Amino acid sequence: MALADFLQQLDELAADAVAAFEAASDAEALEVTRVEFVGAKSGRLKAAQKGMGSVDKADRPVAGKQFNEAKTQVEVALQAAHERLAAGGASSSAKPAEIFDPTLPGKRPRVGHLHPITQTIEELKDIMGRLGFSVADGPEIEDERHNFEALNIPSDHPARDPLENFYIAAAERSHGKPLLLRSQTSTVQIRVMEQTPPPVRIISLGRVYRPDTADATHYPMFHQIEGLLVDQHVTMADLKSVLRLFAASYLGHNVHIRFRPSFFPFTEPSVEADMSWGDDWIEFGGAGMVDPNVLRAVGYDPEEVTGFAFGLGIERLCMRRHGVTDIREFYKNDVRFLHQF
Numbered sequence: 001m002a003l004a005d006f007l008q009q010l011d012e013l014a015a016d017a018v019a020a021f022e023a024a025s026d027a028e029a030l031e032v033t034r035v036e037f038v039g040a041k042s043g044r045l046k047a048a049q050k051g052m053g054s055v056d057k058a059d060r061p062v063a064g065k066q067f068n069e070a071k072t073q074v075e076v077a078l079q080a081a082h083e084r085l086a087a088g089g090a091s092s093s094a095k096p097a098e099i100f101d102p103t104l105p106g107k108r109p110r111v112g113h114l115h116p117i118t119q120t121i122e123e124l125k126d127i128m129g130r131l132g133f134s135v136a137d138g139p140e141i142e143d144e145r146h147n148f149e150a151l152n153i154p155s156d157h158p159a160r161d162p163l164e165n166f167y168i169a170a171a172e173r174s175h176g177k178p179l180l181l182r183s184q185t186s187t188v189q190i191r192v193m194e195q196t197p198p199p200v201r202i203i204s205l206g207r208v209y210r211p212d213t214a215d216a217t218h219y220p221m222f223h224q225i226e227g228l229l230v231d232q233h234v235t236m237a238d239l240k241s242v243l244r245l246f247a248a249s250y251l252g253h254n255v256h257i258r259f260r261p262s263f264f265p266f267t268e269p270s271v272e273a274d275m276s277w278g279d280d281w282i283e284f285g286g287a288g289m290v291d292p293n294v295l296r297a298v299g300y301d302p303e304e305v306t307g308f309a310f311g312l313g314i315e316r317l318c319m320r321r322h323g324v325t326d327i328r329e330f331y332k333n334d335v336r337f338l339h340q341f
């Protein structure tokens with residue numbers, strides 16, 4: 001073989017080998033390529049080495065030198081490919097993960113659950129259901145009649161201050177009257193009594209909104225449970241018994257309840273209810289005997305029927321039950337917190 005032909009063959013071999021090693025995408029492909037070029041029996045390098053025998057004797061030193069250079073080039077490219085695959089790791093280490101072992105136990109998908117406040121709502125419904133109260137519902141967007149007027153809250157009362165409420169801008173233009181996010185569930189008392197003749201024995205649970213600054217016990221959106229019982233001969237003793245029974249059922253029998261005189265325009269007399277928490281007391285709701293003006297506003301006869309009503313903060317009850325010391329935890333949506341319930 002002429003020297004020139006031999007040298008050209010070597011060049012092609014080296015170029016092919018470098019390209020093939022660079023293209024090898026995993027250990028298996030690299031091994032196939034390695035055998036093709038540097039295989040001891042039938043690799044292309046071996047064949048070239050044999051081919052050197054047919055080069056003129058005088059040209060052999062040049063051919064030999066060139067062969068060694070090509071061989072080094074091929075070996076360097078092979079080593080580089082090994083290192084690339086080992087360092088990238090992706091393709092070779094991905095292998096075991098791809099193996100499917102049907103005998104291994106499966107991974108249980110993480111299933112969510114109801115939010116603690118929703119769980120509390122369900123439990124409170126259960127407790128009050130056993131005391132004969134059925135559940136009523138009302139809208140979160142309210143008019144002033146249901147949020148204030150029928151509840152005996154006059155237009156100059158500070159609770160009606162726009163700064164104390166979330167009024168809906170432009171509602172007056174589109175609905176002909178101001179609308180607001182309800183600030184209390186007492187609205188549902190009015191809606192139920194407007195629709196139903198006495199006796200009435202309902203609870204209503206849901207969201208209410210106030211522009212309160214968030215702190216450990218306040219949040220601008222929170223939940224209340226409203227209770228209303230109207231019948232003949234209902235007294236304050238009934239109210240206190242129901243609230244005590246309710247608190248003991250939800251919080252356990254070691255909870256203490258105390259009633260403080262208070263004022264609400266829609267109850268007379270009115271009380272604020274506190275629950276014991278360690279050595280402390282924390283307010284959990286307001287209550288009282290339904291004001292005769294409210295009964296009249298819905299067409300009931302205050303000479304015929306009396307009633308009691310209460311409105312309790314659901315977050316505060318849930319906090320006391322589970323030892324949560326900051327109401328803001330409920331609304332951070334941190335699953336590490338939520339998973340504990």
Ligand code: FA5
Pocket residue numbers: 183184185186210212217218219220221222224264267270283284285286287288309310311312313314315316327
């Ligand atoms: C009322 O909302 C009255 N409607 C309760 C009522 C109903 C009285 C029926 C008489 C008859 P008050 O504003 O006090 O009352 O709120 C009641 C409870 O809601 C509070 O005791 C507290 O537990 C909870 N609460 C009030 N504001 C917040 C707030 N920003 N964040 C969390 N809970 C609150």
